[in-house]
Amino acid sequence: MPSDRFAPSPSAEPPVAPRRPKRIELHGILREDPYAWLRDDNWREVMRDPAVLDPEIRAYLEAENAYTKAAMAPTDALQKQLFAEMKGRIKEDDSSVPSPDGAYAYYQRFETGGQHPVFCRCPAGAPASAAHGGKREGEEVLLDGNREAEGEPYFRVASCEHSPDHRLLAYAVDRNGSERYRITVKDLASGELLPDAIEEAQGSLVWANDGQTLFYVTLDAEHRPSKVYRHRLGGDPAADELVYEEPDPGFFVGLHKTESDRFVVISAHDHTTSEVRVIDAARPESAPLLIAPRERDIEYEVSDHGERFLILTNAGGAIDFKIAEAPLDAPGRENWRDLVPHREGRLILSLLVFKDYMVRLERENGLPRIIVTALPSGATTGGEHAIAFDEEAYALGLVPGYLYDTATLRFAYSSLTTPQQVFDYDMAARARELLKEQEVPSGHDPADYEARRILARGHDGEEVPVSIVYRKTTPLDGSAPLLLYGYGSYGMSTPAGFSTNRFSLIDRGFVYAIAHIRGGTDKGYGWYLHGKREKKVNTFHDFIAAAEGLIDAGFTTAGQIVGHGGSAGGMLMGAVANMRPDLFRGIVAEVPFVDVLNTMCDKDLPLTPPEWPEWGNPLESAEAYESIAAYSPYDNVEAKDYPAILATAGLTDPRVTYWEPAKWVARLRAAKTDGNLLLLNTIMTGGHGGSSGRFDKLHEVALSYAFALLVCGKAKTQDGAGSA
Incomplete structure (x- = not known):
């Protein structure tokens, strides 16, 4: 385990959250939640307007941020260097390949120094290669994200769709990270905005083939996408016609168009069940046609x-x-x-x-x-x-x-x-x-790196794939620190693809590994089914098996591993920190879903009903309650040594609410018996994905990487790659 030398200086005192135990009884089981007060009763309004956050809660979160800043102050120069490295690997004036549609080809590009995409089109026959700055011959700017974001603490475009006749542009923008979008329609000939502004939208939108009708989804009071409306341009959005309303709070509604543009598709789904309706896109006023009624787990x-x-x-x-x-x-x-x-x-x-x-x-x-x-x-x-x-x-x-x-x-x-x-x-x-x-403007030679794949033996005999990449000069004698990433939920796989950011660790002697654990579909759908609900613990055991397999293969040693995961992967981090803290030097848990039991018992939270098929419904099932209670990271914090931990949160995050990591850190700080770093960094102007700008995000990555380097004794700045 790391020693106290990784603790902050004595002048940086960690905040201590007061204990105000809340008694909760369900299925005859009584438990206490000492930090339930960090959940603002006014959380719905906080997501719309962060300024209304309870002052005491705000003061605590800001104190944690100040503590994190003070504790990480010795790495300020390193963070700046990491940021500069990662930014240097990004082609700032990059452009996507134009996608042809009729007389035009549509694409996105970035400008040097620009944080947000610029949405453009050019004549369909324009040269395939971009000119300087990513611009194409005959370019027409449709929406300049940098200009739109001026003066905004947060800005994200979810959808940007041109009409079938290429005359109009409809786009959805979130300006505080809460994933509540405003849909705006722009006349591309005049540049003027039409009065057809739609509020409280989910972000997806579809044009009917007439170029005058828009379909969109709205959010209910619990932030669930539940209703599909049809809007006729020029009409009052308040009078838009309801096309479909989802009656089950456990199902979310989505919207898209088939590849042929023949049908508008309305999907209702949770994580394991779906139901689809279609509307003839040439007859937008027609009623939706049900393809097949929903059946559980189909x-x-x-x-x-x-x-x-x-x-x-x-x-x-x-x-x-x-x-x-x-x-x-x-x-x-x-x-x-x-x-x-x-x-x-x-x-x-x-x-x-x-x-x-x-x-x-x-x-x-x-x-x-x-x-x-x-x-x-x-x-x-x-x-x-x-x-x-x-x-x-x-x-x-x-x-x-x-x-x-x-x-x-x-x-x-x-x-x-x-x-x-x-x-x-x-x-x-x-x-x-x-x-x-x-x-990669700063340079990248694939020949300098080695990619490997091993199979780690799981606790029950299953073989867990692990993808590995490292610099060829890194000694594989067990001395190298290693960052092990994992997710393992919702059937989502983790492709072993390219990422420029991770080379800031790899070039400093880290081995980087991805554990393809159960709960994902890396080895088929059965791999997912054996990592959910009552079998969720397989996800955690697989991650531990991956760590042990990497140790056995000589890539690293116990206590030299930094675990990394976000959202449901952050829950994974909390679980393995409780189960096998001896394996890890550090844990980076981004927006971690760590308060699983309380969240799954709160049916009013945005994602809870749709999550029951994934985790189980502890309100109705005592077995599901006991299963979740046995691994929920927050509920299983103990008085023992833990690795160094960095947790992050987003104040307006509707997916993993800010109080989950805040409560977890408060409980850990009160219980743990070591002197290792325990940090909470809350983005006060962001949601689930953190900051919205492409460079602003890099500051958050730099903090996480500096933390990993610090706790592994590699937090020295360097002049050249590979020499920590």
């Missing part, structure tokens, strides 16, 4: 092709998903016919449909691949082929565009050592063209 997504729907689903026992088809006029589940049958172990992740092709992204044996299928008749599938790669592809992503009648597929590829590459692939000729390769 998920499905819908595209269309010709006179049929194509359906990605796990129905019929297809644990790793299959693709089915059904007639447009009879889309019920009884009419679903397998098009791509289920094959256990091959998880179909996503589907992209074109006029003559169907593309699926799938994962098998932990590695992704892209499969292209010809659809020559519109009724059956033709031949299919996989896109080949010269090396194992660790991270692949389909890049949707605007065109349906095209043979060109766009995809992105990267690895732990290789920067991202964007390709256009001719599905007929089976030929690819490299359009863009991520530039």
Whole structure:
């Protein structure tokens, strides 16, 4: 374990939160929550306006921030250096590859020094390469994020959609991090804003094909996206027609359009169940058509092709998903016919449909691949082929565009050592063209680094994949510090792709590792099912097994590991800190979901009802209560030595509320028996993702990395890479 030499100077005294025990009884079990007072009763208004936060709570959070600043003051120069390094790896005047749509091609770019994207278009036939500053020939700026963000402490664009006739732009903006968006419509010819402003929106929006009708989703009082409205331009938003209302608070509503632009799709879903309705986009006034009624633990997504729907689903026992088809006029589940049958172990992740092709992204044996299928008749599938790669592809992503009648597929590829590459692939000729390769202005040579993959033996015999990257000059004799990242929830995998930020640790002698643990789908959907609800502890055991496997393989030693995770991954950090503190030198828990039991017992919080399928419902089930209580990090803090810990929070975060990490840190500080650093840093003007600007975020990363370097004894500034 780290010694007291990592404690802050005596002049920096940690805040002590007063204990005000709140007695809670459920299922005949009595417990006390000593720091429940940190949850402001007025939390809904705080998310809208942080200024109304209870003064005592604000004072405590600010005291914790001041303590963090004082404790980390010896690393100020290092943080500045880390920030400069990470910023130096970003091409400041970068641009995305334009996506053609009719007479235009649409793209985003960044300006030198700019924090926010600039949304643009150019003539569809403009040269493929960008000129200086990322600008294209004939460029037209549609929305300048930097100008819009002037004077704002927080600014984020969730959606920016042009109308089908290219005359209008609708965009949704969050200005405080609470994920409550304002939708605005702009006339692109005059630059004027239309009076059609929509408040309290969820952020997603869809144009009907007439270019005069907008569909959008609103949030209820508990911040849940629950209603879909139809807005006719020129009308009063207060009089907009309700198209769909979700009656179950456990289901959230989403909105998008099929690839053909034929249907507006309304999806209602929790984490394991979905239900889809479609509206003819050419007849926006028509009523939604239900595809198939929801059934518990049955998920499905819908595209269309010709006179049929194509359906990605796990129905019929297809644990790793299959693709089915059904007639447009009879889309019920009884009419679903397998098009791509289920094959256990091959998880179909996503589907992209074109006029003559169907593309699926799938994962098998932990590695992704892209499969292209010809659809020559519109009724059956033709031949299919996989896109080949010269090396194992660790991270692949389909890049949707605007065109349906095209043979060109766009995809992105990267690895732990290789920067991202964007390709256009001719599905007929089976030929690819490299359009863009991520530039690292300060320099990056993949040959300087080694990527590895090991399988760690889990507590129950399962093999846990671990992806590893390090500098080739780093000694692998167990002396290297190691940062181990994990998530492991909601079926989300962690691709082993490229990230420029992590090289600030790797070049200082760190080994960087990613644990592909249960709760994600890295080894198929069953990998997810065995890491949720009553089996959630497998997630924590897998992370511990990954740490032990890395030690056994000689990459590091016990007590030289920094665990890192955010949100549900932050809950993972809290759990493993309780279970095996001896393995870790430090823990970085970003917006950590650590107060699991209290949150899952509070049905009024924004995400609680939709989360019950993931964690269990402790209000109704004593078994779920006991299962969650056994691992909930906040409820299992003990009087013992803990690793050094840095926790972060966002004051307006609707996903993991600020009081979860605040309560956790307060309880740890009162209970732990060591002198190791324990820090809480709350972003007072941000939400779940922290600061909104691309460079502002780097200051937060620099703090986390400086913390990791500090506790591992590597917090020296350097003139060149690799010499800590």
